[in-house]
Amino acid sequence: MMAYRRVALIGLGLIASSISHAIRRAGLPVTVTGHARTGATREEARRLGLGEIHDTAAGAVRGADLVILCVPVGAMAGVMEEIAPALEPGATVSDVGSVKGSVIAAIRPLLPEGVHFVPGHPLAGTEHSGPAAGFAALFDNRWCVLTPPADTDPRAVAALEAFWQALGANVEVMDAEHHDLVLAVTSHVPHLIAYTMVGVADDLSRVTESEVIKYSAAGFRDFTRIAASDPTMWRDVFLNNKEATLDILGRFTEELFALQRAIRLGDGEHLRAYFTRTRAIRRGIIDAGQDTAAPDFGRAAQPAPAG
Numbered sequence: 001m002m003a004y005r006r007v008a009l010i011g012l013g014l015i016a017s018s019i020s021h022a023i024r025r026a027g028l029p030v031t032v033t034g035h036a037r038t039g040a041t042r043e044e045a046r047r048l049g050l051g052e053i054h055d056t057a058a059g060a061v062r063g064a065d066l067v068i069l070c071v072p073v074g075a076m077a078g079v080m081e082e083i084a085p086a087l088e089p090g091a092t093v094s095d096v097g098s099v100k101g102s103v104i105a106a107i108r109p110l111l112p113e114g115v116h117f118v119p120g121h122p123l124a125g126t127e128h129s130g131p132a133a134g135f136a137a138l139f140d141n142r143w144c145v146l147t148p149p150a151d152t153d154p155r156a157v158a159a160l161e162a163f164w165q166a167l168g169a170n171v172e173v174m175d176a177e178h179h180d181l182v183l184a185v186t187s188h189v190p191h192l193i194a195y196t197m198v199g200v201a202d203d204l205s206r207v208t209e210s211e212v213i214k215y216s217a218a219g220f221r222d223f224t225r226i227a228a229s230d231p232t233m234w235r236d237v238f239l240n241n242k243e244a245t246l247d248i249l250g251r252f253t254e255e256l257f258a259l260q261r262a263i264r265l266g267d268g269e270h271l272r273a274y275f276t277r278t279r280a281i282r283r284g285i286i287d288a289g290q291d292t293a294a295p296d297f298g299r300a301a302q303p304a305p306a307g
Ligand SMILES: NC(=O)c1ccc[n+]([C@@H]2O[C@H](COP(=O)([O-])OP(=O)(O)OC[C@H]3O[C@@H](n4cnc5c(N)ncnc54)[C@H](O)[C@@H]3O)[C@@H](O)[C@H]2O)c1
Pocket: 010, 011, 012, 013, 014, 015, 016, 036, 037, 041, 070, 071, 072, 073, 075, 078, 079, 096, 097, 098, 099, 121, 122, 123, 124, 125, 126, 127, 128, 129, 130, 131, 230, 233, 305, 306, 307
């Protein structure tokens, strides 16, 4: 049985909208409430039928037994300050931020007595933003990582786990620091590399008169999709996962220099051995059934986030 009867979503973008759609698809007996900063986003959310939309964050969380913060990582603390006085004793606050350590450090001191805090991160998304970008199947067969601090009530963790499973996700519980290191490898640094590669191509296209875009091959197109992701969200990811990102980036640069040297020296053995190793990793992902790209990446480009 679902532990929640009233779920509040704060920040009505891609993730909040997808949660609302997935709740409806699952037929959960819960009332969804929501709040967005701007009137235009609130209007859009109403039009999309995302739930009972309130003009204030405090209004949206009043009476809610689950509150999910769905704003950029750098905006979490400000939102928490705003809602703290309106939270119900016994309610659970969670979030969907892409970084966990800094969000926990920012939110914990602001938590009222008797309110649970179970941080979360669904490992699912697209390059699109805003409420119209959301869709019910986003979390299907994707991981949702929960990073509860050690003293969290296990019943609050179990309830949130059941909630995400009802939305189609597989749940894993891990330490926040470990989460931030793993995500630096699997998501954050890859995004930075994509941003850089597309920037380099853009610089070059001024010389080649847009041929880079015209003749872009599949690999580069994948980079451009990733590099179209929301600038505010990704600025906040890097500013808030500084240590792990810099650690992985340092290792990346060392490997890149080794490959650069192999190319300069004509060391084909090094290149072949390296690419053979990485091919095996890709095959391992497929064999493990984890090549679950989010569906419908081809959808039309969304407008910039409105709220
Ligand atoms: N997009 C992804 O692929 C993805 C995947 C998993 C988790 N996340 C995380 O989910 C969260 C939301 O991402 P999204 O993709 O839904 O973003 P989005 O841009 O689609 O939506 C974010 C919403 O937060 C609002 N917002 C921004 N700054 C705010 C502030 N200072 N106060 C109040 N509201 C503010 C925006 O107006 C917008 O409505 C982020 O923390 C992100 O790291 C994103």
